Amino acid sequence: MSAGWFRRRFLPGGPLPEPRPAGPRSSPVPYHRPRFLRGSGSSPGATDASRRPDARPVRSPARGRTLPWNAGYAEVINAEKSEFNEDQAACGKLCIRRCEFGIEEHQEWLTVCPEEFLTGHYWALFDGHGGPAAAILAANTLHSCLRRQLEAVVEGMIAPQPPMHLSGRCVCPSDPQFVEEKGIQAEDLVIGALENAFQECDDVIGRELEASGQVGGCTALVAVFLQGKLYVANAGDSRAILVRRHEIRQLSSEFTPETERQRIQQLAFTYPELLAGEFTRLEFPRRLKGDDLGQKVLFRDHHMRGWSYKRVEKSDLKYPLIHGQGRQARLLGTLAVSRGLGDHQLRVLDTDIQLKPFLLSIPQVTVLDVHQLAVQEEDVVVMATDGLWDVLSNEQVALLVRSFLTGNQKDDPHRFSELAKMLIHNTQGKDNGATGEGQVSYDDVSVFVIPLHSQAQEGSGH
Amino acid sequence: MSAGWFRRRFLPGGPLPEPRPAGPRSSPVPYHRPRFLRGSGSSPGATDASRRPDARPVRSPARGRTLPWNAGYAEVINAEKSEFNEDQAACGKLCIRRCEFGIEEHQEWLTVCPEEFLTGHYWALFDGHGGPAAAILAANTLHSCLRRQLEAVVEGMIAPQPPMHLSGRCVCPSDPQFVEEKGIQAEDLVIGALENAFQECDDVIGRELEASGQVGGCTALVAVFLQGKLYVANAGDSRAILVRRHEIRQLSSEFTPETERQRIQQLAFTYPELLAGEFTRLEFPRRLKGDDLGQKVLFRDHHMRGWSYKRVEKSDLKYPLIHGQGRQARLLGTLAVSRGLGDHQLRVLDTDIQLKPFLLSIPQVTVLDVHQLAVQEEDVVVMATDGLWDVLSNEQVALLVRSFLTGNQKDDPHRFSELAKMLIHNTQGKDNGATGEGQVSYDDVSVFVIPLHSQAQEGSGH
Numbered sequence: 066m067s068a069g070w071f072r073r074r075f076l077p078g079g080p081l082p083e084p085r086p087a088g089p090r091s092s093p094v095p096y097h098r099p100r101f102l103r104g105s106g107s108s109p110g111a112t113d114a115s116r117r118p119d120a121r122p123v124r125s126p127a128r129g130r131t132l133p134w135n136a137g138y139a140e141v142i143n144a145e146k147s148e149f150n151e152d153q154a155a156c157g158k159l160c161i162r163r164c165e166f167g168i169e170e171h172q173e174w175l176t177v178c179p180e181e182f183l184t185g186h187y188w189a190l191f192d193g194h195g196g197p198a199a200a201i202l203a204a205n206t207l208h209s210c211l212r213r214q215l216e217a218v219v220e221g222m223i224a225p226q227p228p229m230h231l232s233g234r235c236v237c238p239s240d241p242q243f244v245e246e247k248g249i250q251a252e253d254l255v256i257g258a259l260e261n262a263f264q265e266c267d268d269v270i271g272r273e274l275e276a277s278g279q280v281g282g283c284t285a286l287v288a289v290f291l292q293g294k295l296y297v298a299n300a301g302d303s304r305a306i307l308v309r310r311h312e313i314r315q316l317s318s319e320f321t322p323e324t325e326r327q328r329i330q331q332l333a334f335t336y337p338e339l340l341a342g343e344f345t346r347l348e349f350p351r352r353l354k355g356d357d358l359g360q361k362v363l364f365r366d367h368h369m370r371g372w373s374y375k376r377v378e379k380s381d382l383k384y385p386l387i388h389g390q391g392r393q394a395r396l397l398g399t400l401a402v403s404r405g406l407g408d409h410q411l412r413v414l415d416t417d418i419q420l421k422p423f424l425l426s427i428p429q430v431t432v433l434d435v436h437q438l439a440v441q442e443e444d445v446v447v448m449a450t451d452g453l454w455d456v457l458s459n460e461q462v463a464l465l466v467r468s469f470l471t472g473n474q475k476d477d478p479h480r481f482s483e484l485a486k487m488l489i490h491n492t493q494g495k496d497n498g499a500t501g502e503g504q505v506s507y508d509d510v511s512v513f514v515i516p517l518h519s520q521a522q523e524g525s526g527h
Numbered sequence: 528m529s530a531g532w533f534r535r536r537f538l539p540g541g542p543l544p545e546p547r548p549a550g551p552r553s554s555p556v557p558y559h560r561p562r563f564l565r566g567s568g569s570s571p572g573a574t575d576a577s578r579r580p581d582a583r584p585v586r587s588p589a590r591g592r593t594l595p596w597n598a599g600y601a602e603v604i605n606a607e608k609s610e611f612n613e614d615q616a617a618c619g620k621l622c623i624r625r626c627e628f629g630i631e632e633h634q635e636w637l638t639v640c641p642e643e644f645l646t647g648h649y650w651a652l653f654d655g656h657g658g659p660a661a662a663i664l665a666a667n668t669l670h671s672c673l674r675r676q677l678e679a680v681v682e683g684m685i686a687p688q689p690p691m692h693l694s695g696r697c698v699c700p701s702d703p704q705f706v707e708e709k710g711i712q713a714e715d716l717v718i719g720a721l722e723n724a725f726q727e728c729d730d731v732i733g734r735e736l737e738a739s740g741q742v743g744g745c746t747a748l749v750a751v752f753l754q755g756k757l758y759v760a761n762a763g764d765s766r767a768i769l770v771r772r773h774e775i776r777q778l779s780s781e782f783t784p785e786t787e788r789q790r791i792q793q794l795a796f797t798y799p800e801l802l803a804g805e806f807t808r809l810e811f812p813r814r815l816k817g818d819d820l821g822q823k824v825l826f827r828d829h830h831m832r833g834w835s836y837k838r839v840e841k842s843d844l845k846y847p848l849i850h851g852q853g854r855q856a857r858l859l860g861t862l863a864v865s866r867g868l869g870d871h872q873l874r875v876l877d878t879d880i881q882l883k884p885f886l887l888s889i890p891q892v893t894v895l896d897v898h899q900l901a902v903q904e905e906d907v908v909v910m911a912t913d914g915l916w917d918v919l920s921n922e923q924v925a926l927l928v929r930s931f932l933t934g935n936q937k938d939d940p941h942r943f944s945e946l947a948k949m950l951i952h953n954t955q956g957k958d959n960g961a962t963g964e965g966q967v968s969y970d971d972v973s974v975f976v977i978p979l980h981s982q983a984q985e986g987s988g989h
Contacts, residue, residue: 218836221825229812231823231836236816243812246852249825249834256833264830335797350691350705354698361693363683363711368726368889371718372711374680374693390708427830 151193152509153200159185161215185291192450193283199407200283202270210265214258222251256430259298267426271409282408293436298428300404305448308463320404322387322396330367345383440521443470452510485512613655614971615662621647623677647753654912655745661869662745664732672727676720684713718892721760729888733871744870755898760890762866767910770925782866784849784858792829807845902983905932914972947974
C-alpha cells in the first residue's frame with residue numbers, strides 16, 4: 066500500500082529485525098512465509114526483471130518459495146515495488162487438534178489427542194503501511210491465532226449443527242431446537258473463529274509493536290479451505306475473486322474511508338473529542354475555503370446516504386474527517402483503509418489525534434461451498450493486494466486467467482504460479498496485450514492463485 | 528403492530544383527540560388521511576364483513592376514502608384489527624414550490640414563485656405501537672416535513688447533476704468536476720430530503736407527544752413518485768414490493784432487533800450504562816439459567832456475524848438485550864422494531880431503562896427508475912404493514928396480484944382498490960384459495976396498491 070500512503074510518516078530505514086513469533090513456539094502448523102524481506106538474499110528464484118516505465122532502479126519480481134505441500138496448488142507472487150517490501154504473505158496447512166471433554170462437571174479442556182483432527186489450508190496477504198513491521202507480525206501470527214480459535218470450537222464443528230453446549234450434553238431438552246431456530250451452522254463457528262482470530266492478532270501486534278518500539282499497520286486478506294468450504298476473510302482493500310468458465314464472483318469487499326464513511330462519521334458524531342477540534346465530520350464535494358462562507362453547499366452527515374445543502378459556517382472550513390475521492394480518499398488525511406491490523410500508535414502528523422479508534426480489525430467473512438460448485442479444472446480463486454485491482458478489473462483478470470489456463474498444459478505443476486506471475490507482469494506495463502490497456506501499478510502487487518479443483522478433490526481429512 | 532407488542536404498556540382508552548397538525552397551517556399539499564380513528568364513524572364505504580376465525584367481535588374492513596386525485600391510482604385498505612386502529616396512512620399530491628435566489632451576496636431564501644414547480648405523489652403507512660398517537664401524528668406531519676426538505680433543495684434537482692452551490696454560481700472553477708467525481712445525482716437530493724424529513728418528523732412527534740402527555744411510536748413506510756422515479760423509504764417492519772409479469776423485486780428491507788443486532792449490541796458495548804446492569808449485551812441461542820453456569824455455550828457479541836463458545840458467568844444469566852426469534856424477537860423485552868418514529872418516552876416495564884437510544888428514525892431509501900422499466904399495465908407496487916407479510920410471502924402476494932389483474936377488467940377504476948382488499952381478505956382466513964394455505968393474521972393489516980403505469984404516463988410536471 067506504499068503508493069496509497071498520503072503523508073509518509075515513516076522515514077526509510079534498513080531491514081527490520083525478525084520479530085519473535087507470537088503464539089506457541091511449538092506450533093503444529095507447518096507454516097511458511099513465502100515472501101522475503103528486501104535484501105535478505107533468500108529469494109530462490111527471481112525471474113526476468115520487469116522494467117518499470119519510470120526511471121527509478123528496477124528490482125526483479127521475486128517468485129515466492131514453492132512450499133512442499135504447496136506444489137501445484139498456489140504460490141504467492143510479489144512485484145517487490147515498495148521501499149520496504151510492505152506486502153507480506155503466508156500460507157500453509159492448518160492442523161486443528163481435537164480437545165476431548167471429560168464427564169466430570171467443570172472439567173477443564175484436556176488435550177487427550179494431540180494429533181491433528183481436522184486439516185485445512187490457509188493463505189493470507191498482508192499489505193503493510195508505515196513500514197513492514199505489522200505485516201510481518203501478522204504473517205507470523207494470524208495463523209496461530211486462527212488455529213487456537215478453531216481448536217476452541219472444533220468439537221462443535223463435527224455435526225452440521227453445533228450443540229448449544231460444547232460438552233454435547235443438553236442442559237435443557239429443547240436446546241437443539243433453539244440452535245435450529247437461530248439457524249446456527251458449523252460454518253458459523255469458522256466465521257466466528259476468523260473474526261476472533263483477527264481481533265486477537267490485532268492485540269498481539271499492538272503489544273509486540275509497542276514492546277519493540279516499532280510502528281505500522283497492514284490490511285489482511287485470508288482464505289481458509291476447511292471441510293469442503295472456502296472462507297474468505299477481509300479487513301482492508303485487498304480482494305479475492307472466483308473465476309470460472311462462465312462466472313466471475315467477488316468474494317470480498319473493500320473497506321476504505323469511502324465505503325465505511327457512515328460508520329466513521331457516526332463515531333465522530335458520538336465522540337467529537339476524537340477530532341480534537343481539528344477536523345470537520347461533514348462530507349463536502351471538495352474542501353471548503355473562505356469564499357464558500359455563507360454559501361449553501363452540498364454536504365452529507367453520518368445519517369445520510371443522500372445529499373443535502375447547508376449554509377457554510379466557519380467550522381465547516383476545517384480539514385474533512387474523510388477527504389479525497391476514490392483511491393485518493395484518506396481518513397484524517399492519513400490512511401487509505403478503514404480496517405486492518407496494527408496502527409495502535411498511528412497519529413495524524415504533528416498532532417495527538419489517534420487513528421486507531423476509527424479502525425476496525427474485524428473482517429467480513431464470505432463462504433464459498435466448493436463441494437456444491439461442480440468444480441472444473443480451470444476454476445480458481447485469485448487473491449491480490451490493491452496494487453493489482455488498481456489497474457485491472459475483475460473482468461480483465463478473469464480474461465487473463467481463462468486465456469492463460471486454456472493455453473497452458475494441464476499437467477504443468479507450476480502453471481498456477483506462472484499465472485500469478487503473468488497477472489503481476491500485466492500490472493508492470495509488460496505482457497498486457499490481453500487487456501490492451503497497458504496500465505501500470507506503482508504499488509506493491511502480491512497475488513495468490515488457488516486452484517479449487519485440487520482442493521475439492523483433496524477435501525479435508527479427519 | 529398490535530399483535531407484535533410483547534408487553535402491553537398502555538391501557539385501553541377512548542379515541543385520541545385529533546392532534547394539531549405540525550408544520551405550516553396553509554400547506555399547499557392537497558393532503559389526505561384516508562384512514563379513520565376507530566369509532567369516528569366517518570368511514571364512507573365499509574365492505575362485507577370478513578369473519579375472523581376467533582370468537583372476538585368482528586369489525587368490518589373499512590375501505591379507505593377514495594381521494595379526488597387518487598381515483599384509479601391507489602387506495603389504502605385496512606383490516607381494522609387492533610384495539611386502537613394503530614395502523615395509519617396518508618397519501619396525496621406533493622407540490623414543491625420553487626425558491627429563487629437573488630443575485631446579492633448573502634441574500635436569504637425568497638419565494639418569488641408561490642405556485643407549484645414540481646409535483647409528485649406521496650403514499651405512507653404508519654404502524655403504531657403503544658397506541659395510535661405517534662402514527663396519527665406521523666400521518667399528519669411527515670408529508671409536510673418532506674415538502675419543506677424538498678423545497679430547500681429543489682433548485683438543485685433540476686439538472687441531472689446538482690450544483691456544488693445552491694445559487695448555481697461556481698466559487699471554484701472545478702466545482703462541477705468535484706460533484707461529478709463524487710457521483711452526486713439529483714436523486715441523491717431526494718434521498719437526503721427523505722432522510723432529513725424522517726428525522727425532522729421524529730423531533731416533531733417527540734415534542735407533540737410530550738406536550739400532550741401522550742405516548743407511543745410507529746413504523747413508517749413511504750413511497751414518493753417524483754421526476755419519473757419511485758423512492759421507497761422504510762423505517763420499521765413494513766414492506767414494499769414491485770410485482771411485474773416476470774419479476775418480483777423487494778423495494779425495502781425490514782429493521783428489527785434481529786436485522787440490526789450488531790448495531791444495537793455495538794451501542795450497548797459503547798454505552799453499557801444504557802442497560803443499567805439489568806440486561807446482557809450478548810446473544811445466546813436461548814435465555815440462560817442457573818444450570819448453565821460454568822458450561823461453555825454458544826454466543827455472539829457485537830463484532831461477530833459468526834458464533835463461538837464462552838464459559839457462562841453469572842452476568843450472562845441476565846435478560847438478553849435482544850431476546851426471542853423471528854417475529855418474537857424483542858429489543859429489551861419490549862419492542863419488535865428497531866427503527867421508526869416516536870417512542871421518546873418508552874421505557875422497559877417498571878424500570879428507567881430507555882429504548883429511544885437504540886432506535887433509529889432514519890429510513891433506508893431505495894430508488895426505482897420507473898421511466899427505464901418499460902412499464903406494463905399490470906405492474907404494481909404493493910406496500911403493506913407487517914400484518915400482511917406475516918402470513919403471505921412476496922411470491923404469494925405476486926401470485927394473487929397477477930391472477931387478480933388478469934381476471935379483472937382493465938377499465939375498472941377501482942380494480943387496484945379491490946386488489947388491495949382482496950389481499951387483506953387473504954390474511955383473514957377468507958378468499959385464500961389462491962395460496963391454499965389459509966394462514967390468518969391477527970395483526971392490523973394495511974395495504975396500498977400503486978399501479979406504476981398511470982404514474983409513468985403522468986410523469987411529473989414542472
